[in-house]
Amino acid sequence: MITRVVKQNENNIDSSVMAEAGRIIKDGGLVAFPTETVYGLGGDALNPESSKKIYAAKGRPSDNPLIVHIYRFEDLRRIVKNVPEKAQKIMDAFWPGPLTIVFEKTDEVPYETTGGLDTVAVRFPIHPTAMAFIEAAGGFVAAPSANLSGRPSPTLAEYVIEDMDSRIEMIIDGGDIPIGLESTIVDVTGEIPMILRPGFVTKEMLEEVVGEVSVDPTILDVNCTARPKAPGMRYRHYAPKADLMIVRGDEDRVADEIRRLLSAAKAEGKRTGVICTDETIGKFDADVVRSAGSRADMSSVGASLYRILREFDDENVEVAFSESFDGDGFCMAIMNRLVKAAGHRILEV
Numbered sequence: 001m002i003t004r005v006v007k008q009n010e011n012n013i014d015s016s017v018m019a020e021a022g023r024i025i026k027d028g029g030l031v032a033f034p035t036e037t038v039y040g041l042g043g044d045a046l047n048p049e050s051s052k053k054i055y056a057a058k059g060r061p062s063d064n065p066l067i068v069h070i071y072r073f074e075d076l077r078r079i080v081k082n083v084p085e086k087a088q089k090i091m092d093a094f095w096p097g098p099l100t101i102v103f104e105k106t107d108e109v110p111y112e113t114t115g116g117l118d119t120v121a122v123r124f125p126i127h128p129t130a131m132a133f134i135e136a137a138g139g140f141v142a143a144p145s146a147n148l149s150g151r152p153s154p155t156l157a158e159y160v161i162e163d164m165d166s167r168i169e170m171i172i173d174g175g176d177i178p179i180g181l182e183s184t185i186v187d188v189t190g191e192i193p194m195i196l197r198p199g200f201v202t203k204e205m206l207e208e209v210v211g212e213v214s215v216d217p218t219i220l221d222v223n224c225t226a227r228p229k230a231p232g233m234r235y236r237h238y239a240p241k242a243d244l245m246i247v248r249g250d251e252d253r254v255a256d257e258i259r260r261l262l263s264a265a266k267a268e269g270k271r272t273g274v275i276c277t278d279e280t281i282g283k284f285d286a287d288v289v290r291s292a293g294s295r296a297d298m299s300s301v302g303a304s305l306y307r308i309l310r311e312f313d314d315e316n317v318e319v320a321f322s323e324s325f326d327g328d329g330f331c332m333a334i335m336n337r338l339v340k341a342a343g344h345r346i347l348e349v
């Protein structure tokens, strides 16, 4: 299959490109598109054959459900059985935006899309290109991240091309992605809303709107072996080829320890990498040293994490060390992805 790559400026959307992308989806094909979180790999959410194709293109296990993307509130009722009061409040506050909500599904949503579950995860993105594309595609686009299973989610069209070329009909290149980590997922089917995947919309932000919010305990405890409630969270996503270790503790001690570990790795002849920050970038000497951004602006760290992991792969980094990003708010999302990328290896100093 030949994959067409088309550039789209979100401030000047080309309706003929959107019409063509929409036609591909309605005909059962696949199109990758930009959103505010990461690039998505879209297919018709109400067509079971399309969902099967998404799993095949990604090499993703088919028990890992897809998120259904909509572009207007009116369409929600067709795919969800009921909208609990707390869900309504959350939607009013954060939709459109980087937040996915899990509801009970209607019969219109095939089990192929929900990985056999009776619930459906729904997202209403705010990215103008995503919205125009979903509308052109008929209103219901199933989309996981547009990476091969096991690779970091793509934050640049180049990475989508790397993973999806010749596997799908079209890639819409929307340039840089602002957030860079996947949406927050919150399950509203129980009494207390539960975060199944942390993201840009934080626990604190949700609690301001609906009161108590819980977090799937498997997200918080790095040593936890219980089964996460979002099926996708149990796979080892976001895995770089390098052996990555997080070093956590006081800033100076972390830098000392990373330098010591780098010397040991170099002595073994390994290619080395470091993920640090603007504040510490001068302290390290490795083959690939990358600042994820400033500690004064955690959103910059979230936006560059996946790009750095891909760069390590491209540079054939074999052993890498990262500073830790502990704290409230968006840090929970950053650490959740970083801990997975590190295969849960954290060194306390």
Ligand code: AMP
Pocket (backbone or CB within 6 Å): 064, 065, 066, 067, 102, 114, 117, 119, 120, 121, 143, 144, 145, 182, 183, 185, 196, 197, 229, 230, 231, 232, 233
């Ligand atoms: P991705 O599209 O790559 O961001 O992955 C989708 C994520 O949403 C995976 O972690 C899924 O397990 C999760 N998800 C999708 N649908 C549901 C659902 N009905 N219940 C719980 N988690 C879901």
Ligand code: MG
Pocket (backbone or CB within 6 Å): 144, 145, 153
């Ligand atoms: Mg993904």
